[in-house]
Amino acid sequence: MSRPNIILIISDQLRRQALGCYGDPNVSTPNIDALAAAGARFDAASSTYPVCVPFRFTLMTGEYAHTRFIPSIEWRMSPAERTLADEFNDAGYATALFGKWHLYGNFGHYPGHNVVKASRTQVPRPFQGRFQRFAGFDICNDPWDTYYWNEDDPTPHKIEGFQTDGLFDLAIEYLRSEVGDRPFATVLSVEPPHPIFTAPESYLERWRDRELVLRDNVELGKEYNKRGPHGHDLLDDLRVYYAMIENLDDNVGRLVAALRETGHLDNTVIALTADHGELLGSHGLLAKQRPWEESIGIPLIVSGAGAAASVIKDPVCTEDLFPTLLGLAGVTPRDPKPGLDLSPLIRGEASGIDREGVLLEFVAEMRPALPYHDETWRGIRTRRYKYTVLGDAHGGRPWQFFDLENDPYEMVNLVDDPAYADEVARHHALLRERLVETYDHYVLAPAFGIPGLHEWNPEAKYQRRFG
Numbered sequence: 061m062s063r064p065n066i067i068l069i070i071s072d073q074l075r076r077q078a079l080g081c082y083g084d085p086n087v088s089t090p091n092i093d094a095l096a097a098a099g100a101r102f103d104a105a106s107s108t109y110p111v112c113v114p115f116r117f118t119l120m121t122g123e124y125a126h127t128r129f130i131p132s133i134e135w136r137m138s139p140a141e142r143t144l145a146d147e148f149n150d151a152g153y154a155t156a157l158f159g160k161w162h163l164y165g166n167f168g169h170y171p172g173h174n175v176v177k178a179s180r181t182q183v184p185r186p187f188q189g190r191f192q193r194f195a196g197f198d199i200c201n202d203p204w205d206t207y208y209w210n211e212d213d214p215t216p217h218k219i220e221g222f223q224t225d226g227l228f229d230l231a232i233e234y235l236r237s238e239v240g241d242r243p244f245a246t247v248l249s250v251e252p253p254h255p256i257f258t259a260p261e262s263y264l265e266r267w268r269d270r271e272l273v274l275r276d277n278v279e280l281g282k283e284y285n286k287r288g289p290h291g292h293d294l295l296d297d298l299r300v301y302y303a304m305i306e307n308l309d310d311n312v313g314r315l316v317a318a319l320r321e322t323g324h325l326d327n328t329v330i331a332l333t334a335d336h337g338e339l340l341g342s343h344g345l346l347a348k349q350r351p352w353e354e355s356i357g358i359p360l361i362v363s364g365a366g367a368a369a370s371v372i373k374d375p376v377c378t379e380d381l382f383p384t385l386l387g388l389a390g391v392t393p394r395d396p397k398p399g400l401d402l403s404p405l406i407r408g409e410a411s412g413i414d415r416e417g418v419l420l421e422f423v424a425e426m427r428p429a430l431p432y433h434d435e436t437w438r439g440i441r442t443r444r445y446k447y448t449v450l451g452d453a454h455g456g457r458p459w460q461f462f463d464l465e466n467d468p469y470e471m472v473n474l475v476d477d478p479a480y481a482d483e484v485a486r487h488h489a490l491l492r493e494r495l496v497e498t499y500d501h502y503v504l505a506p507a508f509g510i511p512g513l514h515e516w517n518p519e520a521k522y523q524r525r526f527g
Contacts, residue, residue, distance in 0.1 A: 063153075063390055064243065064327050065246075065324055065329065066385055067248065067329065068247045068332075069250075071334050072251045075357055076353075077275070078301070078302070081361070082103070086270075088306060088309070089306065090313075091316065095363040095364075099367035099368070099370075100363070100367050100368065101360075102374075102376055104373055105359065105360035106356045106441055107334070107377075109125045109126075109130075109422060109423060110348045111422075113132065114135075116162050118378045118379055120145075122399060124419070124500070125423055126498070127499060131423065131424040132424070132432075135165050136187070143189040145191045145192075150394070154242045154245070155244070155245050156231075157188070157193070157246070160199060161183050161199075161249070164181075180207060181198065183196060195217075196249075201254065201256060203222055203252050204222065206219040207219070222307065225311060228315060235319065252305075257300040267300065267302055268299070270299060272299065275341075275342055278341040279343065298340055331361065331385065333359055333360045334358040334359060336356065336358060338355070349425075349431050351437060351446070353446075353469075360376065362388070366388075373443060374412055375415075375418045376413070376418065379400075384399070400413060417440045417487075420437075420440065424436065438502050438504070439460075439491065440487055444464055445463060445487060449491065449504065449507075455503040455505030458475050458488065460473050463480070484508070
């Protein structure tokens with residue numbers, strides 16, 4: 061059998077907990093659930109830096125976002141970066157990307173934030189990561205008003221109808237008529253269920269006024285959380301969020317049917333993930349950026365072409381995606397990468413991961429009105445616990461510690477609980493070690509008898525210069 065085809069589906073702002081296979085009691089996702097049942101479902105996959113731009117940089121390069129000091133938005137990836145497409149191109153694959161790119165720094169050209177302007181600007185060919193087929197846009201945020209560009213053709217093409225439907229149409233047509241005899245590696249990147257919250261009418265009607273089972277940590281009583289992100293009732297936004305997810309699921313079903321029809325299904329790996337989650341009322345908060353599970357927790361499902369049916373509890377992270385997608389194709393990255401190749405785990409050739417936990421981070425926020433502009437955070441998530449620090453230039457200090465086994469909704473912060481003191485200190489040491497291992501510049505304050513990291517000491521600096 062030839063090398064397997066690879067299709068990666070990225071759904072923007074899709075939290076792990078909002079799919080049927082991950083236990084959501086409201087939504088119906090039979091096609092995604094079928095992929096999960098037939099393949100590997102990761103129950104503790106995290107978006108290392110839970111915002112669109114840094115996730116996409118790491119997916120495309122395999123590198124930690126802190127190595128380039130990437131802010132949450134308004135950042136442009138250099139064409140000098142070696143990308144996922146470069147690796148697949150060199151291995152003889154036909155490479156393609158359909159949909160959102162968001163690595164051209166084109167969100168209205170900070171600080172204007174004119175989304176209409178951004179959605180009408182082409183990503184120049186040198187900035188497309190060297191995907192051979194590129195039918196994409198940098199950012200849109202309105203799935204009813206989506207334009208894309210083909211490679212270096214300056215002609216914009218409007219998707220008639222809903223963005224998810226239109227992008228799946230493009231990918232399916234590509235599979236049917238353009239891939240030829242070579243194996244293909246395709247990224248299909250859709251914005252829904254990212255705001256704005258909207259969906260085709262038939263899906264909206266299905267969800268209109270439906271009763272919802274809310275997560276235990278949803279707080280409806282907070283004044284700033286009585287309405288959703290667009291002035292709608294929060295429960296209505298949740299309903300539309302689910303409607304967009306069910307539309308995605310139907311499109312996954314269409315893609316699987318097209319692969320079967322074209323004879324590609326048996327030799328194609330289908331992976332589904334998201335760049336980050338969505339809080340939507342959990343902890344009385346909206347959107348992403350934060351280290352709670354609804355924000356960092358992403359689905360990761362890998363099915364087909366040798367993937368064994370399994371549920372994997374080990375924590376995995378964004379940095380693992382680059383070597384794993386290549387590993388599934390039998391390709392080794394040209395350069396060493398910090399993430400792990402999970403393909404042996406996916407194929408049932410390994411039973412676990414020799415790594416205690418994964419790094420979590422928020423590197424920088426350039427917009428003064430948004431969270432973490434003045435203080436940023438780092439964290440480590442192990443199989444049972446999550447520990448985070450928060451701080452400004454004087455250093456991150458102990459902030460949160462959750463026992464995810466006994467408190468999956470992160471309702472009780474145990475960072476000062478004497479009964480967990482040893483585990484908190486151990487996780488602080490693990491975090492410090494990971495910051496050192498990954499060349500993170502983050503300033504970590506001393507705690508629990510453990511030295512700080514990168515602290516500024518004026519006296520020591522004077523001594524180095526003059527003493």
